[in-house]
Amino acid sequence: MIGLLSYFVFFACVVLILGIIALGLNLQWGYTGLFNAGVVGFYAIGAYTHAVLTALPKADLIGNFGLPWIVGVAGAMLACAIAAWIVALATIRLRDDYLAIATFGIATTIQLVTLNWDRLTGGSNGFSGIRRPLSDFFSTPFSFNLWYLALLSAITLLVYVALDRMLHSPWGRVLKAIREDETAAIALGKSATQFRIQAFVLGSMLMGLAGALYVSFIGFVSPFDFLPILTFQIWAMVIVGGSGNNKGVLLGALVVWGMWAGSGVAVAKLVPPAYVAQGGAIQVILIGVLLVVSLLFRPGGLIGENVTVSRSVHG
Amino acid sequence: MLGQTIADGILTGAIIALGAIGVSFGLQILRFANFAHSELITWGAYLALAFVGFFGVGTPIGPVSFGWQLILAMLLAGLLTGVLAFIVDALVYRRLRNRGASSLTLVFASFGLALILRHLIILGFGPGTHAYTHELQIAIEVWRGIRILPDQIFILAAAIIVVAGLHLYLTYSRTGIAMRAMAESPALARACGVKVESVIRWTWMLSGALAAMAGIFLGLTPQLHPEMGSSLLLELFAAAILGGVGSLPGAVIGGLLVGLSENVSALAISTVYKTAMPFILLLLVLFIRPQGLFGKKS
Numbered sequence: 001m002i003g004l005l006s007y008f009v010f011f012a013c014v015v016l017i018l019g020i021i022a023l024g025l026n027l028q029w030g031y032t033g034l035f036n037a038g039v040v041g042f043y044a045i046g047a048y049t050h051a052v053l054t055a056l057p058k059a060d061l062i063g064n065f066g067l068p069w070i071v072g073v074a075g076a077m078l079a080c081a082i083a084a085w086i087v088a089l090a091t092i093r094l095r096d097d098y099l100a101i102a103t104f105g106i107a108t109t110i111q112l113v114t115l116n117w118d119r120l121t122g123g124s125n126g127f128s129g130i131r132r133p134l135s136d137f138f139s140t141p142f143s144f145n146l147w148y149l150a151l152l153s154a155i156t157l158l159v160y161v162a163l164d165r166m167l168h169s170p171w172g173r174v175l176k177a178i179r180e181d182e183t184a185a186i187a188l189g190k191s192a193t194q195f196r197i198q199a200f201v202l203g204s205m206l207m208g209l210a211g212a213l214y215v216s217f218i219g220f221v222s223p224f225d226f227l228p229i230l231t232f233q234i235w236a237m238v239i240v241g242g243s244g245n246n247k248g249v250l251l252g253a254l255v256v257w258g259m260w261a262g263s264g265v266a267v268a269k270l271v272p273p274a275y276v277a278q279g280g281a282i283q284v285i286l287i288g289v290l291l292v293v294s295l296l297f298r299p300g301g302l303i304g305e306n307v308t309v310s311r312s313v314h315g
Numbered sequence: 316m317l318g319q320t321i322a323d324g325i326l327t328g329a330i331i332a333l334g335a336i337g338v339s340f341g342l343q344i345l346r347f348a349n350f351a352h353s354e355l356i357t358w359g360a361y362l363a364l365a366f367v368g369f370f371g372v373g374t375p376i377g378p379v380s381f382g383w384q385l386i387l388a389m390l391l392a393g394l395l396t397g398v399l400a401f402i403v404d405a406l407v408y409r410r411l412r413n414r415g416a417s418s419l420t421l422v423f424a425s426f427g428l429a430l431i432l433r434h435l436i437i438l439g440f441g442p443g444t445h446a447y448t449h450e451l452q453i454a455i456e457v458w459r460g461i462r463i464l465p466d467q468i469f470i471l472a473a474a475i476i477v478v479a480g481l482h483l484y485l486t487y488s489r490t491g492i493a494m495r496a497m498a499e500s501p502a503l504a505r506a507c508g509v510k511v512e513s514v515i516r517w518t519w520m521l522s523g524a525l526a527a528m529a530g531i532f533l534g535l536t537p538q539l540h541p542e543m544g545s546s547l548l549l550e551l552f553a554a555a556i557l558g559g560v561g562s563l564p565g566a567v568i569g570g571l572l573v574g575l576s577e578n579v580s581a582l583a584i585s586t587v588y589k590t591a592m593p594f595i596l597l598l599l600v601l602f603i604r605p606q607g608l609f610g611k612k613s
Contacts, residue, residue, distance in 0.1 A: 035419045037350070037426065090601040097348040097422050098601065101552045104350070105594040108549045112590035228545075232430060235423070277442040281434035288431040295424050296410060 002142070009145045011261065013217055016152040017210050019253035022237040023159055023246055024206030030243035031167060032199040033179040034092075035100040039234045041107030042204045044226035045083055046076035046211025048114060048121060051221040054131035061127060062119050069133045073212045080208030081201050088197045099200075107228060114223040126222030130215050148217055155213065156250075159206060163246055175199055229284065233260060236291055260287070318461045320582045321575065326467050326536070328574025329474040333529035334547060335554035335566040335573075336481070337522030343498040343561025344518045347421040351403070352526060352551065354432035355396050356544035359527020360534040361436055363392035364445055372448045378465035380450035380535075389531050393524040400523030401516055403428060409512075429545065436541045445539045470532045477528060478567055481521070485563060490517050498561040550577075553593040557600045559610025568608065572596070 021043055028034040036042075052063030054072035067075075087106060091098040114121045121127075133151065138144040166172050177185040178192045186192055215221045233256060241252025263283050271279035334356055341349040366388035373382020407424050454462035485491035490513075496504040497514045505511055526544075533543050554573045558565025573593055581589035600607060 033419070035422060037422070086598070090598055094601065094605050095418075097342075097418055098556075098605075100350075100419070100422050101348050101556070102597065102601065105549050105552070105597055109591050109594040113587060116590055117587045229430075232426065235426070278438050281437040281442075284434045285431050285438070288427045288434070292407060292424055292427040292431070295420060295427070296407065 006142050006145060009142070009149050011257075013145060013149050013152055015254050015257050016149075016156045017214050017217070018234065018237065018257055019250045020156055020159055020210040020213070021207050021234050022241070022249045022253045023156075023163060024203040024210070025234055025238050026203075026243060026246060026249045027163065027206070028200055028203035029238060030245070030249070031172070031175050031179065032196055032203075033096075034196060034200050034203075035097065036103045036200075036203070037100040037231065038103035038105070038107030038110075039207060039231040040226050040228055041103065041110045041231075042080045042084065042207035043211040043214075043230065044107075044110045044114060044223075045080050046208030047215045047221055047226065048110075048211075049079040049208070050076040050212035051127070051130045051215050052120065054216070055127060055221075056129040056131075058127065058129070060119070061122060064127070064129070066131075069131045069216060072131060072216065073209065076208040076212035077205040078208075080204045080211075084201045084204030085197065088200045092193055092196050092200070107231060111223060111226065111228070114226070121223070122221075124223060126220060126224075128220040130219050130221060132216050132219050135219075152213065152217075155209075159209075160246060160250070167246075171195075232287070232291075233257070236287060239291060239294060316460075316582070317579075318459065320578045322457075322461045322463060324575035324578035325571060326463075326471060326574070327578065328571035329471055330529050330532050330570075331547065331550045331554050331574050332567045332570025333474060333477065333525050333532070334544075334551045335558070335570045336478075336563060337526050338551045339555035339558065339560050339562065339566040339569075340494070340498070340518050340522055342555060344494060345408075345421075345515060346501075347418040347425070348552065349425045350422065350548065351425040351429040351432060352522065353544035353548040354429050354436075355400055355523050355526035356530035356533065356547065357436055357539075357541060358399055358432060358530070358544075359392050359396040359523070360530030360539045360543060361440055361445075362395050362527065363388045363531045364440070364447065364534065364539060366391055367447050372450075375450055378452070378455070379469050380448045380452050380466050385447060389528070392531060393527040396527035396530075397520035397523035400519040400526075403432075404515065404519050409515075433541055433545060440541070442541060445534075446537065447534055447539075464536070466535050470535065473528070474532070477525070478563070481525075482563055490514065494518060549597075550574075550593045553597040553600075556605075556607055557596055559607025562607070562609040565607055565609035 021039060024042075025036060025039055028036050050072035053065050053067045053075045054069060055064040056066050057064045083106060087099065087102040091102045115124055117123075132144070132148075134147065135144060138147045167175070174185065174190050174195055177188075178190065178195055182192050214225070218225075237252035237256045238249050239252075240256055241248035241250070243249075260283070263286070267276070267279035267283055334352065337355070338349065338352050341347065341352060363385070367385060370384045370388065373384035376382055407428060408421055411421055411424060452464045452466060454464050455468075456462050457468075485495060493504065493509045493514050494517065496507065496509055497511065501511065504514075530539075530544060533539075533547075550570075550573050554569035555566055556569070557572060558567070558569030573596060576596060577589050577592045580592050
């Protein structure tokens with residue numbers, strides 16, 4: 001019983017962390033129309049920054065500064081902000097698919113760097129000893145996970161409420177205006193470029209936050225937790241949940257991750273061990289087909305965005 | 316040592332160039348970044364592998380490691396990969412285009428298609444590596460300490476012939492002229508009576524065939540694996556944008572520059588920089604000259 005319960009606590013923690021990434025992507029895509037093809041890259045930047053800043057010193061690694069947890073979280077968000085700002089500055093005034101290419105470039109490059117720069121990242125082995133908040137106080141794994149679930153719930157709620165406030169502020173309305181009709185927004189004196197860069201940087205910072213939260217949950221970092229497929233899964237969460245709808249996106253995180261974990265279990269049970277790779281391939285093909293089909297036949301997602309009209313129309 | 320590095324860089328660059336031509340045309344004629352282009356490279360290589368499995372690789376002609384059967388397999392795989400690109404277009408992209416979907420919807424669809432295509436290869440051929448032939452080759456010293464395998468000389472020659480042929484085709488044939496017209500201005504091309512759908516069809520066929528060539532050459536030096544295309548995708552984008560989208564000489568020179576800079580940086584600094592090189596080049600060109608070396612300012 002406790003085994004099943006602890007699995008669900010773990011599962012819920014992962015869903016919340018992925019949900020925060022999905023909220024970040026929704027700010028970029030759902031509300032601003034910016035295509036981030038390297039979500040996993042920003043997640044990895046956050047994770048590695050946090051890990052390098054907070055992990056206990058180790059002889060053969062140049063990082064591992066042993067700084068406090070909160071410094072790691074702030075550093076992760078700052079590093080993502082800088083990376084996002086550089087690619088946004090390079091691409092946002094150009095064609096809208098160039099941002100997709102540049103973010104894809106970040107993800108590919110970060111993956112290769114984490115694998116190859118052994119002195120900083122520990123290479124393919126990664127490293128452990130990453131600071132976990134209050135891990136002395138909650139000493140058993142189960143109590144720590146339970147505490148961490150509470151912490152994550154609070155952070156997710158905070159992010160959700162903050163985003164909600166921002167999107168309903170004049171700032172958020174400008175974002176939507178730019179997405180719907182850029183020329184009109186510019187004619188009203190709003191700088192489309194500036195607003196896009198702000199939304200992109202902010203969304204990427206959320207991905208960095210999620211990365212920091214993930215490694216300080218697991219206490220360990222390795223390149224194999226940041227595979228390119230993750231970008232696709234986060235996209236699936238946003239599309240399935242309905243882009244431009246933060247509640248839907250959180251639900252999407254639960255549904256997509258539930259399906260992924262569930263089908264993983266099914267593949268492990270049904271497929272003979274010699275064909276595990278093929279079983280995994282079927283899993284990916286199915287999710288790919290689901291996405292392409294939903295793009296072709298149901299572009300609005302499961303829930304979709306609430307239609308917003310001017311108050312004066314109602315009145 | 317530097318000479319050898321440059322020779323290796325040119326070889327990598329030639330293969331990148333063949334893939335980058337399709338990416339560049341896609342960006343300019345089809346107007347979206349096709350993330351599934353890399354999978355056409357993988358499919359081309361594996362289709363040729365299937366044909367090799369069927370007719371064998373043949374007795375080696377002279378110093379190269381394969382016989383005429385592989386060349387036949389190469390041509391058939393090029394044709395089939397072109398057809399595959401066309402089928403994918405008919406099933407997905409054309410429908411989205413007809414619905415008036417934005418270029419980002421197409422990018423997103425290409426993302427999904429890339430996953431499907433890559434994992435179909437894993438499903439069919441397994442996750443491991445394959446090779447066309449296990450024939451051992453001795454490198455030939457072509458010039459003062461620069462050693463090249465006979466297969467690599469074949470690859471370089473074939474790439475030059477293909478690019479030259481493509482250049483003639485684009486310059487003189489009706490379809491080629493229509494493709495360039497589409498690249499310059501789709502609206503104007505349509506007004507002049509260019510059949511847009513037929514140009515798009517030819518663009519896919521050509522990109523697919525070129526991608527297959529790139530894949531087979533990658534597979535010859537030295538092996539095939541399911542990520543062979545996708546691990547090259549960033550290089551392809553960097554080369555296409557560096558050269559200037561829609562430009563054939565641009566894509567070729569972009570490919571060579573990416574290949575050379577990767578190899579030379581690995582020699583001069585360290586291999587960590589090699590992996591970051593395409594991205595650094597991409598950012599530099601976007602900051603300094605976003606239209607690329609041969610592109611026109613829009």
